[in-house]
Amino acid sequence: MKTFTTAGPVKPDEHYNIPALSRWDTDEIHRLIQEKRYFVLHAPRQTGKTTCLLALMAELNAGKDYTALYVNVEPAQAARGNVEAGMRTIVGVVAQNARRYLGDRRPGQWVDETFRESGSHGALQNLLSRWSEEDDRPIVLLLDEVDSLVGDTLISLLRQIRAGYPDRPEAFPQTVLLCGVRDIRDYRIHSDDNEIITGGSAFNIKSKSLRLGNFSQKDVMALYAQHTEETGQVFENGVMDYIFEQTAGQPWLVNALGYEACFEMRADQHRTRPITMEIMMEARERLIERRDTHI
Incomplete structure (x- = not known):
């Protein structure tokens, strides 16, 4: 049975969802x-950024024009300013995900050689360059949680991508999308020598920043209609308006209210009974009292 999800990414076969x-x-x-741009996607937490990136990867790979790869760089956050450790983690995740999502084991076979040839400050550029040269299609790289990185590790990531940019698409990814909570212009990066570098100066090849917004009221209605279709349980008149009024369409809140009212409050034991305004108001109060920190 499908359900509301508050711990993405969304899996359409398991969760109610908006495409x-x-x-x-x-x-x-x-x-x-197509224009070989490098750009940014940013939005607050729990709005569906990762779900969108995974869907974009799947769509691009289903076509014949590009090889797309999703990479979450957050594991390198613990390295902080240790570029060697951070880059080994990032390059390792690139290789791991190439194998997982694309069935391509070549990047994993090149990792040690790239570090021997280029060191930690050039290994990512080296790996992406070689992969771009040898792949049959231009590469689109989708980097998630970029603003979770700290200090010189983040500086090195941005500057290696910037250094490879002129070689696209024959010897570097055609497009790199950076995703995070903040726009790159708002990054304030403290290097090991206490120099403050803004993200815009470290990555001045960005052509555009896109922002992922909240659900519309129509989206909220469509999401909750999936619960009715799945279980037969309906919502009383006015409940949809109340949900949108209370959440402003913020995706985590929309799903959290639905899960609380339809599953946690044992409404699932009485699917023939509608979800009333009283039930939804109580669900709201329970969320407030629980003080979840997701957003």
Whole structure:
């Protein structure tokens, strides 16, 4: 049985969902990729960024024009300013995900050689360059949680991508999308020598920043209609308006209210009974009292 989810990414066969690619302008995304642009997607936490990136990867790989790879760089956060440790983690995740999502084991076979040839400050650029040269299609790299990185590790990541940028697409990814909570212009990076570097200066090849917004009221209604279709349980008049009023369409809140009212409050024992305004108001109070920190 499907359910509301508050711990993405969304899996459409398990969760009620709004189609991820319907939440942003896919024509603009495809144009930016076709034009070989490097750009940013940013939005607050728990809005569906990762779900959208995974959906974009799947769509691009289903076509014949690009090889797309999703990479979450957050594991390198613990390295902080240790570039050697941070880059080994990032390069390792690139290789791991190439094998997992694409069935491509070549990047994993090149890791040690890239560090011997280029060191930690050039290994990522080296790996991406070699992969771009040997792959049959231009590469689109989707980097998630970039603003979780700290200090010189983040500086090195941005500068290695910037250094490879002129070689695209023959010897570097055609497009790199950086995703995080903040726009890159708002990054304030403290290097080991206490120099403060802004993200915009470390990555001045960004052509555009896109922001992923909240659900519309129509989206909220469509999401909750999936619960009715799945279980037969309906919502009283006015409940949908109340949900949108209380959440402003923030995706985590929309799903959390639905899960609380429809599953946690034992409404699932009485699917023939509608979800009333009283039930939804109580669900709201329970969320407030629980003080979840997701957002």
